[in-house]
Amino acid sequence: MSTPTIDPAAGPAGGPSTPAPTVLPAGPVVLTNRERLAGVVQAVGRRPADVPRRPWESLLVLGVSTLVYAWIGYWLVVEMHVVGFETLDRLNRALMVWHNDPTKLSALGFDYPPLATLLLTPLTIFTSPVRALLVVPLASAVFAGLTMMTLNTMMRRAQVLAPLRIAVLVAVGCNPLVVLYAAGGARHFIWLSFVVVALGALFAWYVTADIRFVMIAGLAYSVAALAGYSSLLWFVLSLLMVAAVLARLGADGTEVEGTTVGFAAPTVYVIALWTAFNGLLLLDPFSWITDSSDASSSGGLPSFSLVELATATGKLVLHGAPLAILVLPALVFAGVARRNTFALWLAIMLAAAVLTPALAVALRLTDSPLLMRNALPILLLAVIGGIWLARSAGDASTLVSAVLVVGLLASIPWTFSSMKTYEYQNLESAFAAAVSTRESQEGTRTLDGSTVGLISEEAMAGWIRDNVSRRSSILTDNAQTYAVMLLTGRPDLFFDRVDASDGPWLEAAKDPAEHVDFLLLSTDTDNDLLSQLYPDAADGADALLTVAYSTPRYTLVAVPAGFSRVADSSDDEGTEGTS
Amino acid sequence: MTATVQGPGTSTSTGTGTGTRSTPRLVHGTDPEAAALLPEGLARTFRVLPYAVVDGAVLVAAADPADPVVERVVSEHLAQPADRPVVLVKHTANEVVAAIDAVHPPVEGRVETPEQRRARTQLATMLTASGLVEPDQLQRALVEHSRTGDPLGDILVAHESIPEDVLVAALSEIHQMQRVGLADFEPDLVLGRRLPEPLAQRLQAVPVAEAEGAVLLAVARPLDAAAVSEVEEAVGSPVRQLLANRTDLDQLIQRVHSAHYAHVATTGLMESHPDSSAHVVVTGTQKAVLVMALVATVVCLVIWPMGTLIGLVGLCSAIYLVVSIYKFRLTLRALGTHLETDVTDAEIAALDERELPTYTILVPLYKEAGIVPRLVRDINALDYPRTRLDVKLLCEEDDTETIETIRSMGLPPHFHLVVVPDSQPKTKPKACNYGLQLSTGSYCVIFDAEDRPDPDQLKKALIAFDRVGPEVVCIQAKLNHFNQDQNLLTAWFANEYSMHFELVLPAMGATEAPIPLGGTSNHFRTSVLRELGAWDPFNVTEDADLGIRLHREGYRTAMIDSTTLEEANSVVPNWIRQRSRWNKGYYQTWLVHMRNPASLLAQTGFRGFMSFNLTMGSAFVLLMNPIFWALTTLYVFTQWGFIQQLFPGIVFYAASAMLFVGNFVFVYLNVAGSLQRGEFGITRTALLSPLYWGLMSWAAWKGFIQLFTNPFYWEKTEHGLDGGHA
Structure with a gap:
């Protein structure tokens, strides 16, 4: 132990020597969050407050819209028999995901954008509603409800008064074009609803500078992209808009880059993934775009001169979405004269929506030129534009909203009348006739020459349900007989092209007695691979393959024990293909 | 003018x-x-x-x-x-x-007494007259004194305007007391311990010698009569006070009582809460359950090989799915909103510094001599009166380089060098426990050596403590990195931290779920921390464990919007070491708290129980990742039917959803975290995070294996590799 040094001297002068001072690093030490975020346009905590969330109001709009369209759709499909076969095809694929033998996700196929079918799979978990066709209207009504909900939220952000919001929703919702596509099960409202969600999120982002909305918009576009490839156009335009708006607000390059990467990543990912799937499974990575009905033509497109295209585009807007004629110039004026950036970009998007159908024809990217349904995106963008104009109008907001309502209401009878006669259409005239006459449209012909109705399918499905119980006992080309399969609610009864892919299916088609008890053939042998193999049987004229049951569009023949098809080279021609 | x-x-x-x-x-x-x-x-x-x-x-x-x-x-x-x-x-x-x-009507205790004023004036006069203080230094100190009411001399020393020895000499003159030099003093431990440790700590006094029937008592500041009689009663004889340098006195107290501190630091939790200590990795019951589960699986594999394999794959897929959904739900909740306790500049400006409590800052250091000057600079940059800081620089006894560096710097007395005696386990929590016993602050916080907290973090934490309920005993600040631009690894690390601290933890705090605390920048009410038994020295993620423990005791953790920047690991082997320790700690923590699941469920409720398991489950998911990646890759290249059979129907759908949607969602959440934080420059690197997950799985397996081979080993992270990106 040592002794402590006690210094008797009092006073500072007697104090011990001081240690040498240590040289510490100088300069700025730590940047605070505030300093770090000083130049950031979209910094959390420095943004205007958003409107309060009202989940119950949103759910109410979603629920009411969905129920109304489902109810109208049920009447339209089940009683009026106005139904698109494409919807039945997608629903059958969705049904096969759960109930095929074996269950297979590959039932989704590559014919449609994958989410146009995958998003319907929750509707087909239970088969009873499928057989009763309850799910057909739901397949579009839910997404139409989502669209209405988004429009309502947009109007809340635009501070449109509640009565006017309801009036706008009713006026949009009652538009006959909207009603047909919202209630009839068509896929267009699937991708359109997500595009509207994305635009609604960008609307919110522009108002609040909250970057969360950019991400929501990015995610919504990724779903939209795989539900309808046309939405990629709005995605690209929105991407440019995000970058341009940020640059205009003074964001630096890093913020612009980071935000656009965040916005684009989901869509780029899903497209890359889908391209990879196409590459792996079809050996053509771009088959999704080159073979898709959304963006390809089979060559049967008639020629259009520029004048004809311009005229047809004018007619499309005039008959399908006349509101755009008011809104587009107003947006351009607000954008240019009042330096309203978002208005300008909405104008660009609306103009793109107007021009796209004609452009698709000019570039020969479609088989179905300037269809009336092409007016749907124009109409919805015009409504969004109108809402933005109402928000930008300041004190005149109520007046603009009222004009929007009047414009929408006025277009209802006009569009309804046009649906009966518009040249390029699907089920519009049948829908208009059903609404006008309250009579079933079974057997009527549409303006494009298709026959309306599904009695043949229902009858065949009913017979099969009553008489066949062994799984995989009916060989069929599901790409043609999907409606029957759907209406049985038992895809497991069928040996289809999804079960074990085309190879084993073709083997079974050539030697059916080894595999199945029946062949379900489409009487239209143009596209049905099985009917091409057994054309006589499809006509009910094959001596060995006796008809078990037939309808005008289908023939079910029994396969006797020991039956073997005598193959020849000509028979095999044209049987290659994929489902 | x-x-x-x-x-x-x-x-x-x-x-x-x-x-x-x-x-x-x-x-x-x-x-x-x-x-x-x-x-x-x-x-x-x-x-x-x-x-x-x-x-x-x-x-x-x-x-x-x-x-x-x-x-x-x-x-x-x-x-x-x-x-x-x-x-x-x-x-x-x-x-x-x-x-x-x-x-301003005077409030007793807040206004300087005439005697205090006289002493202050006298001190100022002495120092200025002898040229020891410049007028600027004096003015700054006086202004701080007017804000805090703290002794002028202490302020001057804290700002290094004068050395502590000069102040001691001046005080000895003013109070007419003798001084004592303790720099090279070898204490008589028996004599020193005659004054019980709590009293020695509280009064900052140590008996150093006996003379003429009195005990010579080294004191930091003159004791009042009541304190003197308390000491005399404790030591059993009259005492004579000798003024000492505070730094030297602090070292002396540590030396006298080091055995006691070391014992408590190592065994405190083990003795007071044995069920919460990780000194036993797997309990007997747990071993029995694990062995039985293993045997049952093997038996099933023998009898129903494919069925059992499908069951295992299904179970793993289900775990994947629920862990992912839970994390996704949390992040969605936090996206774009402020779930943290928000403190405004006005509230900080309105704080009365006279009311500020002493704040302890614990800084564990090991072989980090080079970083000490920067650490000192950053702590001094905190917006908090230095006279109310109690900074413990916690060094291991064998780390002589760091100890000597600190000593050579002659730091002012608010920095305390704490030398932790060399003993096993040699872990950060043990050092923190040691330092906690010496702490004088009502609140305490841990910072790592390379940390750069927001300067106003301590004040924000105090305001947050005032605002939240009494059940909140811990405030967690956000962590992120200052060298995120250094390389891909640091950018990934920053992506991950952005998601974790900007989205996941705030959402967990808002839902009152048990929060696994981050390694640093967690602020505690010191008394409650002591009551809880502080950190578990045997757990290598003592922070996560403590977060769960305090939740089980009914306490809560809240988040504040203040960030501490750390150095992101920039070298893969170093990163693997650090991450393997974290994963090992998560396994340890899970095993400790699942010793009695019923008790955990009762204490945390169903939501808390699920949250705990799903949070810890993420460490187990990292173990499964390579297996599933291998199966997927093998299947893509070989189309092996056996693999297809392992994923029938619903299992395949769940696995596909996780593969194609879940993975992307997690990538995107990394993007979202960085965007939320306003770190736009690292957004694109987040898109490559699946490669980072590979590293995470590697580290997870290393940690998992080490759990059985070397459970208490502390994989040290090397700092100072930021290559000038600081």
Whole structure:
């Protein structure tokens, strides 16, 4: 132990020597969050407050819209028999995901954008509603409800008064074009609803500078992209808009880059993934775009001169979405004269929506030129534009909203009348006739020459349900007989092209007695691979393959024990293909 | 622009302003609005009071208007436009004090007593007269004194205007007490321990010798009569006080009581809460359950090989799915909103620094000598009076380089070198436990050596503690990195932290789920931390474990919007070491708290129980990743039917959803975290995070294996590799 040094001297002068001072690093030490975020346009905590969330109001709009369209759709499909076969095809694929033998996700196929079918799979978990066709209207009504909900939220952000919001929703919702596509099960409202969600999120982002909305918009576009490839156009335009708006607000390059990467990543990912799937499974990575009905033509497109295209585009807007004629110039004026950036970009998007159908024809990217349904995106963008104009109008907001309502209401009878006669259409005239006459449209012909109705399918499905119980006992080309399969609610009864892919299916088609008890053939042998193999049987004229049951569009023949098809080279021609 | 008016009858201008005979005086009354232009502390310290505005000039009563320090303080701190003239008007000290008391009624304990004022003045005079302090230094110290009320000498030492020894010498002169030098003193441990440790700590006193029937007591500051009698009663004899250097005294107290501190640091939790200590990795019951589960699986594999494999794959897929959904739900909740406790600048500015408690900062250091100067700089940059900081630099005994570096720096006494005796387990929590026993703060926080906290973090934490309920005993600040741009690894690390601290933890805090605390920047109420048994020295993620433990005891953790920047690991092997420790710690923590699942469920409720398991489950998911990646890759290249059979129907759908949607969602959440934080430069690197997950799985397996081979080994992270990106 040592002794402590006690210094008797009092006073500072007697104090011990001081240690040498240590040289510490100088300069700025730590940047605070505030300093770090000083130049950031979209910094959390420095943004205007958003409107309060009202989940119950949103759910109410979603629920009411969905129920109304489902109810109208049920009447339209089940009683009026106005139904698109494409919807039945997608629903059958969705049904096969759960109930095929074996269950297979590959039932989704590559014919449609994958989410146009995958998003319907929750509707087909239970088969009873499928057989009763309850799910057909739901397949579009839910997404139409989502669209209405988004429009309502947009109007809340635009501070449109509640009565006017309801009036706008009713006026949009009652538009006959909207009603047909919202209630009839068509896929267009699937991708359109997500595009509207994305635009609604960008609307919110522009108002609040909250970057969360950019991400929501990015995610919504990724779903939209795989539900309808046309939405990629709005995605690209929105991407440019995000970058341009940020640059205009003074964001630096890093913020612009980071935000656009965040916005684009989901869509780029899903497209890359889908391209990879196409590459792996079809050996053509771009088959999704080159073979898709959304963006390809089979060559049967008639020629259009520029004048004809311009005229047809004018007619499309005039008959399908006349509101755009008011809104587009107003947006351009607000954008240019009042330096309203978002208005300008909405104008660009609306103009793109107007021009796209004609452009698709000019570039020969479609088989179905300037269809009336092409007016749907124009109409919805015009409504969004109108809402933005109402928000930008300041004190005149109520007046603009009222004009929007009047414009929408006025277009209802006009569009309804046009649906009966518009040249390029699907089920519009049948829908208009059903609404006008309250009579079933079974057997009527549409303006494009298709026959309306599904009695043949229902009858065949009913017979099969009553008489066949062994799984995989009916060989069929599901790409043609999907409606029957759907209406049985038992895809497991069928040996289809999804079960074990085309190879084993073709083997079974050539030697059916080894595999199945029946062949379900489409009487239209143009596209049905099985009917091409057994054309006589499809006509009910094959001596060995006796008809078990037939309808005008289908023939079910029994396969006797020991039956073997005598193959020849000509028979095999044209049987290659994929489902 | 300041002018001076001397006395009631004459006026002398020392600035551009002028005074006249008609200049109003305090006796004519005090304008409250004018008085509010200067804070009370400054008014009392410098005996000045703004009392009127005449002809556009502010009249300030001053007891000593000729003092240049007074003049400068008034001109710098008077809250008024810079171009408005200020006139110092000479008054007597009594007049000024009376006027100040009238405007700011004195509160006992907050106002300096005449004796204290006399001692302060005497000290200031001594130091300035001998040229030991520059006027600027004195002025700054006086201004701080006026804000905090802390002793002038302590402030001067804290700001290194004078050394502690000079202050001790000055105090010995003022108090007429002898000094004692303890720098090379070898203590008599028996004598030293005659004063019980709690008393020695509280009074900062140690018996150092006996002479003439009295114990010579080294003290940091003169003790009052009550304290002296308390000491005399404890040591059993009269004492004579000797003033000592605070740093030397602190070292002496540590040396005298080191055995006690070391024992408590290692065994405290083990003895007080044995069920919560990880000193046993797997309990007997757990071993039995694990063995039985293993045997059952093997038996099933033998009897139903494919069915069992499908069941295992299904189970793993289900775990994947629920862990992912839980994390996704949390992040969605936090996206774009402020779930943290928000503290505004105005609230920070409104804090009365006289009311600020002593704040302990624990900084564990091991072989980090090079980083100490930067650490000292950053701690001194905190917006908190240094005189109320209690910084413990916790060094291991064998780390002589760091210890010598700290000693050589001659740091002021708010920095305390704490040398933790060399013993097993040699872990950060043990060092923290050691330091906690020496802590004097009502609140404490841990910072790592390379940390750079937001300067206002301590004040934000205090305000947050005041605002939240009493059940909140821990405030977690956000962590992120200052060298995120260094390379891909650091950018990924920053992506991950952004998601974790900007989205996941705030959402967990908002839902009152048990939060696994981050390694640093967690602020505690010290008393509760001690009551909880502090950190588990045997757990290598003691922070996560403590977060769960405090939740089980009914306490809660909240988040604040303040960030501490750390150094992101920039070298893969170093990163793997750190991450393997974290994963091993998660496994340890899961095993500890699942010793009695029923008890955990009862204490945390169903949601808390699920949250805990799903949070810890993420570490187990990392173990599964390579297996599933291998199966997927093998299947893509071989289309092996066996693999297809492992994923029938619903299992395949769940696995596909996780593969194609879940993975992307997690990538995107990394993007979202960075965007939420406003770190746009690293957004694109987040898109490559699946490669980072590969590293994470590697580290997870390393940690998992080490759990059985070397459970308490602390994989040390090397710092200072930021290559100038700091």
